[in-house]
Amino acid sequence: MGSDSVASLRGVKLVYHEPSRETLAVDGLDLEVKRGEFLSIVGPSGCGKTSVLSLITGLLTPSEGSVEVLGVSPAEARGRIGYMLQRDALLDWRTIERNVLLGLEVKRALTPESRSRALALLDKYGLGDFRRHYPAELSGGMRQKAALIRTLAAEPELLLLDEPFSALDYQTRILLEDEVRSIIKQGGYTAVLVTHDIAEAICMSDRVVVFSGRPARVKRSVGIDLAGTAFERRSRAGFGALFDLIWKELREE
Amino acid sequence: MSREHMEYLKKLKRGRRLTAAVRILLLALLLGLWEASGRLGLADPFIVSSPSRVVSTALRLYESHDLFPHILTTFYETVVGFVSGTAIGVAAAVLLWFSPFLRRVLDPYLVVLNALPKIALGPILIVWVGAGPGAIIVMALLVSTVVTVMSVLSGFTEQGREREELMRTLGASRLQTFMKAVLPASVPTIMSALKISVGMSWVGVIVGEYLVSKRGLGYLIVYGGQVFKLDLVMASIVILCVLAAIMYYAVAAFEKRIDKRFGRE
Numbered sequence: 048m049g050s051d052s053v054a055s056l057r058g059v060k061l062v063y064h065e066p067s068r069e070t071l072a073v074d075g076l077d078l079e080v081k082r083g084e085f086l087s088i089v090g091p092s093g094c095g096k097t098s099v100l101s102l103i104t105g106l107l108t109p110s111e112g113s114v115e116v117l118g119v120s121p122a123e124a125r126g127r128i129g130y131m132l133q134r135d136a137l138l139d140w141r142t143i144e145r146n147v148l149l150g151l152e153v154k155r156a157l158t159p160e161s162r163s164r165a166l167a168l169l170d171k172y173g174l175g176d177f178r179r180h181y182p183a184e185l186s187g188g189m190r191q192k193a194a195l196i197r198t199l200a201a202e203p204e205l206l207l208l209d210e211p212f213s214a215l216d217y218q219t220r221i222l223l224e225d226e227v228r229s230i231i232k233q234g235g236y237t238a239v240l241v242t243h244d245i246a247e248a249i250c251m252s253d254r255v256v257v258f259s260g261r262p263a264r265v266k267r268s269v270g271i272d273l274a275g276t277a278f279e280r281r282s283r284a285g286f287g288a289l290f291d292l293i294w295k296e297l298r299e300e
Numbered sequence: 301m302s303r304e305h306m307e308y309l310k311k312l313k314r315g316r317r318l319t320a321a322v323r324i325l326l327l328a329l330l331l332g333l334w335e336a337s338g339r340l341g342l343a344d345p346f347i348v349s350s351p352s353r354v355v356s357t358a359l360r361l362y363e364s365h366d367l368f369p370h371i372l373t374t375f376y377e378t379v380v381g382f383v384s385g386t387a388i389g390v391a392a393a394v395l396l397w398f399s400p401f402l403r404r405v406l407d408p409y410l411v412v413l414n415a416l417p418k419i420a421l422g423p424i425l426i427v428w429v430g431a432g433p434g435a436i437i438v439m440a441l442l443v444s445t446v447v448t449v450m451s452v453l454s455g456f457t458e459q460g461r462e463r464e465e466l467m468r469t470l471g472a473s474r475l476q477t478f479m480k481a482v483l484p485a486s487v488p489t490i491m492s493a494l495k496i497s498v499g500m501s502w503v504g505v506i507v508g509e510y511l512v513s514k515r516g517l518g519y520l521i522v523y524g525g526q527v528f529k530l531d532l533v534m535a536s537i538v539i540l541c542v543l544a545a546i547m548y549y550a551v552a553a554f555e556k557r558i559d560k561r562f563g564r565e
């Protein structure tokens with residue numbers, strides 16, 4: 048494994064055991080995430096995408112194969128990985144500011160410097176005026192952005208996003224995609240995004256990995272070299288061809 | 301402030317005043333009917349008593365220096381039973397949250413304990429603790445502990461996996477998850493458990509006094525019934541209503557303060 052690899056999964060198999068059955072969710076999966084890369088995962092519903100993210104965060108351990116994150120095991124890397132869930136899971140009794148500081152608090156890394164760095168993120172991404180507001184007072188898009196800033200404030204070395212926009216309306220979604228991509232690219236973060244939306248995957252990431260149906264394997268990896276912001280990418284000449292390519296791979300499942 | 305908003309506030313205030321006025325009128329009406337039914341011969345005041353007889357009974361008790369000892373006895377038993385029962389109940393719920401294994405093991409026991417009418421344990425308590433205020437307090441404690449454990453624990457566990465997972469991905473320990481996510485999220489549940497528990501403590505104390513005591517409002521009620529002094533029974537019940545209401549509102553006021561600390565309206 049090269050030093051530019053942030054996460055590496057080799058021959059990974061994952062079985063869920065329940066009293067009534069066992070489910071083979073992932074089988075023979077090889078996946079490599081490089082430093083600074085923005086990777087998207089698309090795949091049929093229920094194929095095992097969330098399971099793969101849980102393997103990377105160490106919430107689950109593989110039945111077979113190995114998972115290495117930041118050069119160590121996922122358990123040892125905990126706290127260096129940021130995980131953003133589909134629902135924002137903001138703590139509704141905390142102000143936005145205190146929500147954003149949660150990760151630092153938990154890591155006992157809340158110093159005046161780390162605090163002002165975290166709060167600067169709120170200002171930078173347009174939530175500065177809302178720092179004393181409660182989550183219930185924010186729109187869905189703003190809440191999701193606050194959740195992203197909370198994830199970023201803990202200064203993760205790897206960012207995992209599980210369908211972060213799927214609960215939002217279309218317009219908010221397009222705007223936020225644009226914003227999140229520029230936040231991630233400007234910050235030089237390494238990110239893995241799980242999505243159902245092919246267009247979203249193409250306009251946000253550097254590489255799209257198509258998963259097979261359950262059990263999840265990597266079926267195809269497609270490099271995306273379109274210029275511009277997420278929004279501009281939608282109207283680039285190559286966009287349609289990439290969309291067709293990925294759509295065909297998915298449809299075969 | 302716009303004119304419309306001022307109008308709106310005025311309307312709000314008028315509505316509130318109206319509610320309060322009708323409330324008082326209703327009380328006066330009920331008391332009036334009660335009093336009138338005896339005086340007009342519609343019902344026998346010996347059986348149904350009347351507001352004036354309740355007041356004179358209470359005054360007589362007061363003059364013979366009996367009123368406050370009875371009130372204080374019952375009040376003391378309830379407060380001690382409620383506070384200790386709630387404390388034990390919350391502590392047990394916390395323990396059970398931290399140990400899912402223990403929770404699974406004890407689940408059927410809790411269910412049975414919850415379903416069992418605790419009053420049935422009265423005779424055993426009397427034998428074990430002695431026929432005095434001790435047994436009464438233990439009865440109140442038992443009743444309020446069990447409801448507290450059940451409702452607080454379900455508050456803790458119904459938080460959903462999502463927040464716990466979030467805390468785990470942030471690298472939080474189990475203790476941090478509890479302190480920063482589970483406990484604050486359960487504050488409303490704990491508060492409503494307190495309100496139920498305070499009511500349950502009254503039940504425990506009055507039942508306990510029925511069984512063993514020589515003092516307290518429960519004792520007065522039973523005694524009044526036995527010697528056919530319905531005035532005494534009614535007077536005790538009215539005092540009990542007032543006390544229970546005071547304690548409920550004290551808990552509600554406490555709830556408001558706690559909610560403020562956690563940033564809720």
Ligand SMILES: Nc1ncnc2c1ncn2[C@@H]1O[C@H](COP(=O)(O)OP(=O)(O)OP(=O)(O)O)[C@@H](O)[C@H]1O
Nearest residue numbers: 063065070072091092093094095096097098099261
């Ligand atoms: N905790 C669990 N216990 C048992 N089976 C599970 C569990 N979590 C997921 N599964 C099963 O594993 C398979 C993969 O689930 P996973 O959530 O990883 O899929 P996904 O690709 O994220 O799905 P979606 O597109 O709906 O988000 C599914 O068949 C699911 O039913």
Ligand SMILES: [Mg+2]
Nearest residue numbers: 096097098209
């Ligand atoms: Mg999923």
